[in-house]
Structure formats: C-alpha cells, structure tokens
Amino acid sequence: MGIETEYGVLAPGRPAANPMLLSSQVVTTYRALVARAGARPAARWDYDDEDPLADARGFHLPRAAAHPSQLTDDPSRPAPAGPLPAARVAGPGAGPADEPEDPSAANCILTNGARLYVDHAHPEYSSPEVTGPRDAVLWDVAGERVMLAASRELAALPGAAGHGVVLYKNNVDGKGASYGTHENYLVDRALPFGVLADLLTAFLVTRQVFSGSGRVGVGPTGDTPGFQMSQRADYIEAEVGLETTLRRPIVNTRDEPHADRTRWRRLHLILGDANLFEVATYLKLGTTSLVLWVLEHLDDLADAGVPARAALAALRLADPVADVQRVSRDLDLDSKLDLADGRTMTALEVQGAYADVVGQALLAIGPEPEADVETHRVLDRWRSLLARLDTAPESCAREVEWIAKRRLLEGLRRRDGLDWDHPRLHALDLQWSDVRPERSIYHRLLAAGAVERLVDERAVADAVHHPPTDTRAYFRGEVMARYADQVSAASWDSVIFDVRGAAALQRVPMLDPLRGTRAHIGQLLDDCADAAALLRGLRGGDTA
Template sequence: MGTETEYGISTPSDPEVSPILTSTHAVVAYAAMNTGARSRWDYEEESPLKDSRGFDLRRYHTVPVVDPDAVGIANVVTANGARFYVDHAHPEYSSPECSNAWDAMVYDAAGDLVLLRAMDNVAELHGQGVSILKNQDPCPPLKIYKNNVDGKGASYGSHENYQYSRKTDFDTLAQALIPFFVTRQVVIGAGRVGLGMEGEEDGFQISQRADYFLQEISLETTLNRGIINTRDEPHANAVHFRRLHTIVGDANMSQTSNFLKLGMTKLVIDAIEGDVDFSDLRLAEPVEELRRVSRDLTLTHRLKLRDGRELTALEVLAEYRARITPVDEVDQRVLDTWDEVVALLAEDPLKTSHLLDWTAKWALIKSYLDRGVDISDAKLKLIDLQYTDIDPAKSLHHALVRKGRMKTLATSEEIERAATTPPADSRAWFRGAVSAKFGENVIAASWQTMILRYAEGSAKIGIVTVNEFDREHVGHIIDAADTVEDLLAGLERIGIPAEHYQTHHNKQHINKPHEH
C-alpha cells in the first residue's frame, strides 16, 4: 500500500506566479540540493486510462520521453524510494510501497519533510538571487499546505493505493467498499470551512472532498469523480494483481486519522478477498449520502440502505468492524485504535479532538463561534488553511501537537529516517538505495523499472514483484557495489537479468538492444 499527496502551493509575496512553475521550482530545487538522481520517469509501464471494467482509453501509443527538469512535469526519485514530481499544478509526493498501515502512515508523514526541504531549498536559492530553472526568474518563497481545496472550486487529491488479487471480482469489491468509503469520513475527514464545490454556502463539514464526487464508479480523477475509481494500473504483475486507486479520502495531518484510513481500508479489502459478504450494506443513494454524512457534525444522520434499514455512519462502520479479522500486530493495533475512536465519537465527536483532524479543526472553529464570530468570517477560512500548513512554525496542527492537544503516533526520529531511508521489506529499498548511491547513473525509473547508465551503455532492470528487491534480497549487493557494473554483475549472480543497450551520443536516450 502507499499514498499520493498533491499539496496546495502558493507564493504570498507574488501571488500571480503560476503554480505550475513554482511546483517545478520545488521539485528541481529539491533534486539539485538533496540528491544526484536527475532521472526522468519511465512511462513505458504507465496505463492511467486502462479501466478495471475491461477497456483502455489510451492517450498515446508511443512512450513519451520527458526531461526530468521540464516545467510542469519535473520528476525525481528520492532516497527513500518515493516519487516527488509535478502533477498538474501541484507538487506531488508518491510514497514508497509499504507492507502495512503503520509504515504507510510514517512514509506519508515523511512526504511533509520532503516538501519542507524543497521549500527551504527554494528560499535559499531566492536569497542568493539564483533560479534553478533556465530562463526563469528566481522562485519566490513558497507556502505549502496539505489540504484538498483551493477555495475557488478546485479540489486536488490525496490518494491511497492497495494491491489486491486480480481473482477478486471488481464489482463485488466496489459494491462492498462504497458504503465503507461513504461512512469512514467520520474517522478520517480533514474538516472544511465551506459547503459546496466553491464554498458558496457558509458552514463547516467533516470532509474536504465530499462535495466533489458525482457518481458511484468512474475512471475520472479530476472531473465526474466516482467514489470508486476504476483505474487498472497495477504497477506490478498484471496477471496476478490489481491496484485499488482510492481517491475519495482527505489529506490528513493527524497521524491517527492517517493510520486508520490506511489500516481500516486494508482490513476491509482483506475481508472482501476472504469472501466476507457486505452486500446487505448497500446504500440507496451513495453519492448523496457522501455529502449528507459530511455535513452532519452530530453523527446522527441515518443513511438509507437498499434493504429499507436506516443506520448512522457509526452503525455502518460497526457492521464492517464486526466482520473483519486481524492477521498481524499492526492489524490489531488498527482495530484497537478504531474501537477507541468510534467509542469517543459516539459519546461526543469533540472528545476525539486530540486524535482526529476534523474534530480538532472543528474545536478551533467552534471556539470562535462560541465567542460570537460568524461562520462566514474570513478568519475562520484562514484557520482552516493554517491548520494544514506543513511548516511546523506556522501550522495550527503542529501548534496543537506542541501544546499536547493533538496525539502523535510515530516519533519525529522515525519520520526523519523515513524521509531518507526506504522501507526495508519492499522493492522500494532497491529503488531508493540505488538512487541514493548511483544517482548520477540513473537515466530513468518507475515503480517497476530502473534504467542505469554504465561505461559500455545502459541497462534496464525490471523490479516487478513488490515484495522482492528488498534489503534482505539485494541490500548486500548494493552495499558491496562500487560501480554500476558491480551492481549489475551482483544482480546477475542471484538471477536478476538486465536488458542491455548500446551507448549513444545522447546519454538520456535508450537505443535498441545489441543484435546478436
């Protein structure tokens, strides 16, 4: 599993600068000042328009070759095995592959540190009057937010990804997950001041994303979003696996919310793959209920089920909770935390303000409302935004942590380590360790491949299996290698072949293989 976070970005000293340009500055500055890996992304295995329902709306039939510093599409593979790049008008951090919800939460939090360092790098270059991009002025200092709305009608994503068996029937999976996704927001919502896509109505709601979903199932991620996304792009062996690309969640500052978002969803998917039946929980109006649940701060709204019953969001979640079974210690910790949180929510939602994002934010907003400030006051929108500021010196979330009013789960040392060290038990170890040690030799990389330059040409290594190429499997080979040639020889000794290509004057270009 893993996460993808599109961060909000602004330049307060010069608001007219394009976020596409500032996002590019952030990625390229981070790459230049933190890693030697200036690799482009290898798009050969990408198929973002392939649909789990059996069709593929390919935009192109040839593989694009994109400069890693190009405005709007800059890219770098970080030392922790993640991808940091420009996605539309946002800097995006896609975490490395993790085997459990705890690690996935920690590596998601590590993304905030990557973005913070990028902010610092841009500020340092601006202070020197230097632009990291050719033919561009120095980038003004940045503000970066871990949120999902810009207040002008646009929403950007915080996506989750879960690998599951291709043997699992997609329609069964989708219908089982829809009621869960509609109701889990009472645990994982980030809170939002404003109702409607453009915040045209005054009010506070549980989820940042609820107003932006228009149908139950869809391939789209930017328009006509569906509660279930149908993208069939496994980033693994497509014969055996699919990847559930989940776009219906909020970006979380709270470690508890993030841990539960990932852990609860993993457990429900496990249960579906184990043939547990959730068909009796199907909702009569899922899209409408997504918004109704988000706007009910008392958690007393009763959702209408297709079988005629009416249940609250907490009662629906209790049905899921009763049917799942933990398989390891992390699962059990998820269940213990799940039980703790929903019990407090049932007593009084504000009793979770030390644990969850939406209630922490609502407690701050409510304290102003109780003093007579109107919900339409602009300062409340500012509180909403400042809560999600990733700068600890400016963030209201981090202020609550410092005051002991917001509980954290992982230590700062764990998160610092995760920002520079890949997970030891997944293929991210290989991607991150090779990028850190041989960054100048990395021509291109993707979730499934790495293309490395060496004296006689270049070589493409397939890293398809998610739980191979880990520290135990290849760590000793990377540690012992002084050159890429050593690395390739070591991999060959343990049966990992590479496709070799001729040297060409254009070192970024991959030619056809030698003809034998």
C-alpha cells in the same frame, strides 16, 4: 500501500504567479538541495509501463476520448487539473497555468524510494510502497518534511527574499478547485473488480467520520456558510469511474497495477482527505486494508462459516454519491442513511458493521494477535474510536482531525462572535495545513501536546532519506543512494541503468512489490561497488 499527495501552492503577494512554474521550482530546488548533500536523484521518470486509460471494468478508453487531465503518461504535455479555469487549478492565489519550458525535468526519485514531481500544476510527493499503516504514516510525514525543506530552500535563494512559495497539505483552494490525496493498495487480481467496488463503497462513504480533515464552507466553492468533516466530499460525483479530476468517483477504476498484472491490481482511491493527524492516516489506510483483505477471502470465509459476503452486501447504500456529502455534513453523527434494502443506519453504525465482519474474519481465518500485532491494533483502535465517537465525540479530538479543527474554530467563533462565512475562519482553515511549523495551526497543537503522535521526529528524519526495508522501494531507494549517476530512469516497477561501457541501457524489472527488500537484496548491494557489479550479481542469481 502508499499515498500520493498533491500540495496546494501559493506565492504570497503574487496572485498571477504561474502555478506550474512554482511547482517546478519546488521540485527542482529540492533536487538541487539533496544533490549538494551528495545524492544525485535521477531527473527522468520511466513512463513506458504506465497506462492511465486502462479501466478495471474490462475496457480501454480511447486516447481521443479521454479528457486531457487523464493523460498522465506523457511527460511532454503536463495534464491540466480538470475543467476549471487555469487560474484555479493549483491552490490558493494561483495564477495562469502556462507550462514551464521543461516539465519533464521537474521530477526526482528520492533515496527513500519516493517520487517528487509536478502533477496537475501541483508539487506531488508519492510515498514509497509500505506493508503497514504505521509505515504509511511515517513516510507520509516524511513527505511533509521534504516539502518544508524545498520551500525553505526556495525562499532562501538569492533574489527570492519576500517572494517565497508556501505549501499547504490540504485539498481545496477555497475558489472551487480540489486537488488530491490518493491512496494505493495492492489487491489480489483474483478478486473481481465488480465485487470489490460493490462491497467496499459503503465503507468508503462512511469512513470520513474518523478520516476527515475538516473544512470551512459547504459546496464546491465553499460559498455556503458552515463546517463539514471532509475536504473532498463536495467534489465526489460518481460511484465508479476512470477520471480523477472531473466526475470524481468513490471508487476509481484505473487499472494500472505497477506490478505483475496477472497477479495484482492497484486499487487507486481518490476520495480521501489529506490528513495531518497521524491517527487519521493510520486508520484510513489500516481499516481500508483490512476490508480489502476480507474481500479477497470471501470464499475462504464462507467455507469457515462466516457469511461475510451477505453481511457486507446488506450494507449497500441506496444513494452512495449523495451520502458522501450527507455524511460530511452530519456533524452530530446521527443522520440515518437509506440502505438499498429499505433499512436505515447511521455512518457510525455502517462502520461498526464493517468492523464486526473484519473481527469475525480474523477469528475464523486470520493470524493470531501475537503473529500480526499491527492488524489487531488497527481493529482495536477502529472499534474504540467508533465507540467514543458515538458516546463522547469531543474525547476524540487528539485523534480525529475534523473534530479538533471544529473545536478550535468554534472557540474562535464564540469568543469573537463570528459567523461561519467570516474570512478569518477561512484563513484559519488554510493556515491549519501550512507546512511551516511556525505558521501552522496543526503544528501549534502538536507542540502543545494536543495531538496524538504515532511516529517520532528521529524516525521521520531517517525516513526522509532512507526507504522502507520490506518492499521493492528498498531497492529503488538504495540504488538512487549508491549509484544515481549510473541510473538513466526509474519507475515504480523498474530501474534503468546506464552503465559506462555497456552497449545499451539495462532495465531491471521489479514486478513483485515484495521482492527487492533488504533481506532479499541488501547483502548484494553491500558487496557491489558500482552498478555494473550489481547487474552482474543480479544476472548470476535468482534475485531480480
């Protein structure tokens, strides 16, 4: 699993600032920063294996029929963010979105296995692949520190005094635009996509009860006064679809696995919020992964006497798109959703039913708790949080971001007699997600001990520079740390070496995300002084 986060970008005092240029400056500044520290991250991303127009429903969208925002595989033509005016696509205060002169240069592959680049007029941090939700949290928070370092360095450049760039880990600019936090999950190709989408939808619609980051304003432009759970809810317009910046779907159908297509698909979800609360990120990815595991094992569960398919099919919603917004506005957590079979359930009840199916599946065919501690911790936390949300939601303020944000805003409203449309509330909502700790409301709560943490800063600092050890991200990150001057380009599923004296570039494929780990390749890397020796070692053994 992994997370891609587009950060909102703002240049205080410069409302006409070019968002593409600002984003490019963030990326290139960080690249220069790590280069001074001894690393030389590659500037070129390898787009050869990317195909954003392949649809998991079994067809390929013609390039001529695609919206320009879908053409993310052409580095010479950065994709716009969607149908909104260019002045709105990059976050608060953005100006015209003219292309920078060399957008393909605004890219680097980091030594922690992540990618930092410009996407849709935003600086985006795409985390390395990990195998569990706690690691997903760790390398996601590492991305926040990467963005902070880039903005600090940019503000300190000569001539930049008073003209810095501020970054926000949020999803709305308050003027009608939304930018994404996308989740990615490796899924068995044997699971039919239609079954996946059908049985996962109700879970995705309702999980915002614990994963929403909270938002001031209702509606795409936020003009209607109020508060809601999710920042992304008002921008979801379809059940399934290929688009990511318009007609945004609950389940995205992009069939771009970045792995062996015959074995896996990558489920690319775009409806989730950018979370600062670590428990929210942990549960968002952990619970989704558990439900996907159940879907991959429906036949095994049937053989074991667990009717998981029927139980999940019974949770189909009558109007899932409308329910995304309905759940987001249900701050009392008691609104009934219409199911396809005529029954009604609350979002908490739907989530509880999913958790029950997962629990039954683990008892029937899952690993023992001592064999897979994290899986059982996710299930226990999921059940505990649902129970407390049902009986005492305010007790969840250390774990659930929207509850903590609403409590803070309600306190300000009561103290100063403010209505929900007051500009101070909108400003506070924005300030919540500022990456600068001295300005961020979230970081003030964190410093006060009002937020539960799952990772510590020492581990985060290490994750900024080092990759996870149990996925192919280890190979990608270590190669960038050791041999960056001999790397021509890289992608999620390959590294291209440019070895001095070699007749041609040499590509090392990485189609299995669970190979290239430290256990698999670490000793060889330690034994090789340069990329030429590494390539000889890879050719000499079954390690590629």
